[in-house]
Amino acid sequence: MKFDTPATTNPIDQLKVVGKPTDRIDGPLKTTGKATYAYEWHDVAPNVAYGWVIGSGIAKGRIASMDLEAARKAPGVVAIVTAENAGPLDKSKRNTATLLGGPEIEHYQQAVALVVAETFEQARTAAGLVRIDYTPADGAYDLAAVKDKAEKTKDGDSVVGDFAGAFAAAPVKLDETYTTPDESHAMMEPHATIAAWEGDRLTVWTSNQMIDWMVTDLSATLKMPKDKVRVISPFIGGGFGGKLFLRADALLAALGAREAGRPVKVGLSRPLMMNNTTHRPATIQRVRIGATPDGTITAIAHESWSGNLPGGSEETATDQTRLLYAGANRLIGNRIATLDLPEGNAMRAPGEASGMMALEVAMDEMAEKLGMDPVEFRIRNDTQTDPADPNRPFSQRQLVQCLRLGAERFGWAKRNPKPGQVRDGRWLVGLGMAAAFRNNLLTKSAARVRLDQRGIVTVETDMTDIGTGSYTIIAQTAAEMMGVGLDKVAVRLGDSSFPVSAGSGGQWGANNATAGVYAACVKLREAVAQRLGVNSADARFADGQVVAGNRKVPLAEAAGADGLSAEDGIEYGNLDKTYQQSTFGAHYVEAAVDSATGEIRVRRMLAVCAAGRILNPKSARSQVIGAMTMGVGAALMEELALDKRAGFFVNHDLAGYEVPVHADIPHQEVIFLDEADPVSSPMKAKGVGELGLCGVGAAVANAVHNATGLRVREYPITLDKFLDRLPAMG
Amino acid sequence: MRPFTYERADSPAAAAAAVERRPGAKFIAGGTNLLDLMKLEIETPAHLIDVNGLKLDTVEATPDGGLRIGALVRNTALAADQRVRRDYGVLSRALLAGASGQLRNKATTAGNLLQRTRCPYFYDTNQPCNKRQPGSGCAAIGGYSRQLAVVGSSDACIATHPSDMAVAMRALDATVETVRADGTTRTIPIAEFHRLPGDTPHIETALLPGELITAVTLPKPVGGTHVYRKVRDRASYAFALVSVAAVVQRDGGGRVALGGVAHKPWRVEAAEAEMPRGAKVVTAGLLADAKPTHDNAFKLTLVERTLASVLAEAKGQGERKAETP
Ligand SMILES: Cc1cc2nc3c(=O)[nH]c(=O)nc-3n(C[C@H](O)[C@H](O)[C@H](O)COP(=O)(O)OP(=O)(O)OC[C@H]3O[C@@H](n4cnc5c(N)ncnc54)[C@H](O)[C@@H]3O)c2cc1C
Numbered sequence A: 001m002k003f004d005t006p007a008t009t010n011p012i013d014q015l016k017v018v019g020k021p022t023d024r025i026d027g028p029l030k031t032t033g034k035a036t037y038a039y040e041w042h043d044v045a046p047n048v049a050y051g052w053v054i055g056s057g058i059a060k061g062r063i064a065s066m067d068l069e070a071a072r073k074a075p076g077v078v079a080i081v082t083a084e085n086a087g088p089l090d091k092s093k094r095n096t097a098t099l100l101g102g103p104e105i106e107h108y109q110q111a112v113a114l115v116v117a118e119t120f121e122q123a124r125t126a127a128g129l130v131r132i133d134y135t136p137a138d139g140a141y142d143l144a145a146v147k148d149k150a151e152k153t154k155d156g157d158s159v160v161g162d163f164a165g166a167f168a169a170a171p172v173k174l175d176e177t178y179t180t181p182d183e184s185h186a187m188m189e190p191h192a193t194i195a196a197w198e199g200d201r202l203t204v205w206t207s208n209q210m211i212d213w214m215v216t217d218l219s220a221t222l223k224m225p226k227d228k229v230r231v232i233s234p235f236i237g238g239g240f241g242g243k244l245f246l247r248a249d250a251l252l253a254a255l256g257a258r259e260a261g262r263p264v265k266v267g268l269s270r271p272l273m274m275n276n277t278t279h280r281p282a283t284i285q286r287v288r289i290g291a292t293p294d295g296t297i298t299a300i301a302h303e304s305w306s307g308n309l310p311g312g313s314e315e316t317a318t319d320q321t322r323l324l325y326a327g328a329n330r331l332i333g334n335r336i337a338t339l340d341l342p343e344g345n346a347m348r349a350p351g352e353a354s355g356m357m358a359l360e361v362a363m364d365e366m367a368e369k370l371g372m373d374p375v376e377f378r379i380r381n382d383t384q385t386d387p388a389d390p391n392r393p394f395s396q397r398q399l400v401q402c403l404r405l406g407a408e409r410f411g412w413a414k415r416n417p418k419p420g421q422v423r424d425g426r427w428l429v430g431l432g433m434a435a436a437f438r439n440n441l442l443t444k445s446a447a448r449v450r451l452d453q454r455g456i457v458t459v460e461t462d463m464t465d466i467g468t469g470s471y472t473i474i475a476q477t478a479a480e481m482m483g484v485g486l487d488k489v490a491v492r493l494g495d496s497s498f499p500v501s502a503g504s505g506g507q508w509g510a511n512n513a514t515a516g517v518y519a520a521c522v523k524l525r526e527a528v529a530q531r532l533g534v535n536s537a538d539a540r541f542a543d544g545q546v547v548a549g550n551r552k553v554p555l556a557e558a559a560g561a562d563g564l565s566a567e568d569g570i571e572y573g574n575l576d577k578t579y580q581q582s583t584f585g586a587h588y589v590e591a592a593v594d595s596a597t598g599e600i601r602v603r604r605m606l607a608v609c610a611a612g613r614i615l616n617p618k619s620a621r622s623q624v625i626g627a628m629t630m631g632v633g634a635a636l637m638e639e640l641a642l643d644k645r646a647g648f649f650v651n652h653d654l655a656g657y658e659v660p661v662h663a664d665i666p667h668q669e670v671i672f673l674d675e676a677d678p679v680s681s682p683m684k685a686k687g688v689g690e691l692g693l694c695g696v697g698a699a700v701a702n703a704v705h706n707a708t709g710l711r712v713r714e715y716p717i718t719l720d721k722f723l724d725r726l727p728a729m730g
Numbered sequence B: 001m002r003p004f005t006y007e008r009a010d011s012p013a014a015a016a017a018a019v020e021r022r023p024g025a026k027f028i029a030g031g032t033n034l035l036d037l038m039k040l041e042i043e044t045p046a047h048l049i050d051v052n053g054l055k056l057d058t059v060e061a062t063p064d065g066g067l068r069i070g071a072l073v074r075n076t077a078l079a080a081d082q083r084v085r086r087d088y089g090v091l092s093r094a095l096l097a098g099a100s101g102q103l104r105n106k107a108t109t110a111g112n113l114l115q116r117t118r119c120p121y122f123y124d125t126n127q128p129c130n131k132r133q134p135g136s137g138c139a140a141i142g143g144y145s146r147q148l149a150v151v152g153s154s155d156a157c158i159a160t161h162p163s164d165m166a167v168a169m170r171a172l173d174a175t176v177e178t179v180r181a182d183g184t185t186r187t188i189p190i191a192e193f194h195r196l197p198g199d200t201p202h203i204e205t206a207l208l209p210g211e212l213i214t215a216v217t218l219p220k221p222v223g224g225t226h227v228y229r230k231v232r233d234r235a236s237y238a239f240a241l242v243s244v245a246a247v248v249q250r251d252g253g254g255r256v257a258l259g260g261v262a263h264k265p266w267r268v269e270a271a272e273a274e275m276p277r278g279a280k281v282v283t284a285g286l287l288a289d290a291k292p293t294h295d296n297a298f299k300l301t302l303v304e305r306t307l308a309s310v311l312a313e314a315k316g317q318g319e320r321k322a323e324t325p
């Protein structure tokens, strides 16, 4: 189904099932331990052997020698895979660093060997007996030190008007630099894969967000035909972008299984995750804003520097600044430098998550310079069209509504605009806010739907559920389209033998995958109508029946003994070019700062989101509160601590890499504006899972400023960065 | 993880003898620290002696009015003990500030005292570390050292001792009771139990090989207001950047021990004499010979500010206590 004109009324608009806060249909499987995660397929691959990954002990250089003797002789060892015996391997386009390194080493903990043994313990013990000598080489590890060597990225700068002239002439100006650190996805389930060969066919049970990327990249890396690889990943214990790609677990499981001649299971240990896999790269961001005294922005510039391995991409931290606020003169662009750190890549809301942490603090600082309320300053600079192209409207843009409703609900009017004034015992208390912004991305997505003689509708698509609720919203979509209850819908996901979907990433999963299911259901409705000999436009699907004229036929009967099936997908035309499609929101935060120790604790949070139709307010809320939690982490604690001498992330476990715990997260409230965006898809929905993160960090930072009067422009805002500036102790 | 053998001991002396018989053997109690370290091959004992069955898991009153805490008493049970809560509040609070509920259910008194440092380089076997591999060097010096020691450190090691419980016990003048293979027992004052790193950071305590901790005793209660304040980047489940254990008397005098600043719980008795004069002077005494790194110099300010806050809290609490009839 081609979607190239805005949606009109369709069966989804009935909202009998879609739009309801349904419990997740996969919940019971998860709470009873029956959902099979990657490491837990005990029956499918009998006689499995266990692989343990060895990571490089240096960041850059070469392996001088590798002594596998002792490991080979260790009890239970079945095989050892290294670059030397792995056979010819390619590198897929989506991988920057080679997944199996050696003799050349590109980054710390780059996988250099897999030890396969009868048991997990034997594999791990034998891995400890492998001796590797390295010849280290000098590398570049510190972004600040290589910043001046950075280059403009291939997208180039977005230049509108004359920024330099307008900024110089602006009566009120801000020019500040902000930094964000390297961050780890730190999801609950580490990367894991079971691989099994049957002749020249390979099956992997894994944990991956993008099934078709995985099939493509695994077959390309192994230099084998794509149709010989099957990927199965129905349950995923979190990913946050860390599982968008083929990673070492899957490649090494496949190589290990080939070498061992039997299925092999590989899970990455937690310490490997920080340096072996990908991470959100650090940024240095300079923001300049010029305005007239009434708060009208006349000039805005946002530049961001990040680093990556040669060939790796930049963190697109400035992208939202192209679209979020008006301003006639603009200069926006990303720069990239070479660093020999582990590969930088997408983590939840790549670009905007980091970019909003800078831009939205800059906006707060600017409002303060102007003596304006920060909410009003943002409203003053709202734009309903792409600032670089006045002929390109936003499909929907309710930013102002979000800001105003949030201010009202949060009690913003009670905020003392003068910082450092409010005390509660030994705590300094402040309120902060930020806008939320994240683009809505369109990508094609297909599904297959079957109707059987019991009247059960089964949906199959390679879409993934990374804990987000995909199973549920897909079931809701099919139920709405076919006029049945959720109990009559079965959903099967995460298998490359199903039609290719959008997958889970970039908050594009929900809207695109359900739109694909919508398309397939439209086709199935046609098939049903045809079988009954009625015009599909006249057929109504409700209460498990098809009603056409004075005929009323149960769906089960219409399906017949053989059932009916249909496959289709959604494909998009130019609507994302003619319109700018984005999601909007507002974050409000109350934070308290211990006046003695500088410890920061968030007390209250509110997010207001305008993100098209909310397909399931319950799972959408879970996405947003999870994102708000992640935003608190980014603001206050998350940082991969870099050893700049040896080039690696030092805090490589969950005791050292701190993410918020329950005690850090107070009452969280989420409001969704009633919105439907006919330009986005027949579902009229958009993404929401990343919107919830964009801006949270800045809102926390702004609350800390309101509490203390202090600005910390280096995330995370830990007490060591401002302790000496707190008021003296009485 | 290296393969190991395992046995259960049936008496304290037998446990000690079992370790002495097998070079490289270790006791295992809750296992919450030892097993993690074994998985990473930071500890590689060839034999484990499980001490959980030794019935050292009661808290008993001593004849002189104190408490004798069995080595196997779990952190959860100790924190909840009515006598501890009433008379040694600083200990109960320190325990509850540590780890998580699940870990405290397993963690034992002896194991807690003997938990090893959280220096991140100690945890990465690719990196030099004098504590893990004597003579290999110290990767933390000149590296990422935000968490590490500011006082009592050496050129060989700047690690800290991560325990909260031990800091309170230091303030309470606890003593550690032990038994050896030959059945002889001794008591070690907590001040002498943990060592500074010096040139031998791998030797962390006064225990001799095979010596088993049987109990920790607390002298009779000293009264006063008990405060334990743990400063950390997140609200729970994090090791201290700095912690302060304080027992403050009506006259402003009392005791202070610090966590997160040294290779052992840090207390300087001479500095305590200055408590009525406030945090600045006391801190100056406590951290007189501090040698912080670039990353952790903030701890000097943090100790002083935290101590000031603790003293103010103790004063407030003391006054409220005095008011209640
Ligand atoms: C994620 C995490 C967070 C934590 N956070 C904190 C925190 O915030 N604050 C804090 O204080 N602690 C914290 N801990 C540490 C925890 O308190 C210790 O792991 C625990 O106290 C160790 O006790 P155990 O009984 O499990 O010791 P084990 O792991 O069994 O043993 C530890 C050591 O003690 C030796 N040993 C045990 N019993 C005896 C004995 N009777 N005599 C002689 N030697 C003995 C063992 O041989 C071993 O070397 C944390 C731990 C984890 C894993």
Ligand code: SF4
Binding pocket: B117, B119, B120, B121, B122, B128, B129, B130, B131, B132, B137, B138, B139, B140, B141, B148, B156, B157, B158, B159, B201
């Ligand atoms: S500080 Fe001590 S524990 Fe840390 S690396 Fe140095 S020697 Fe090892």
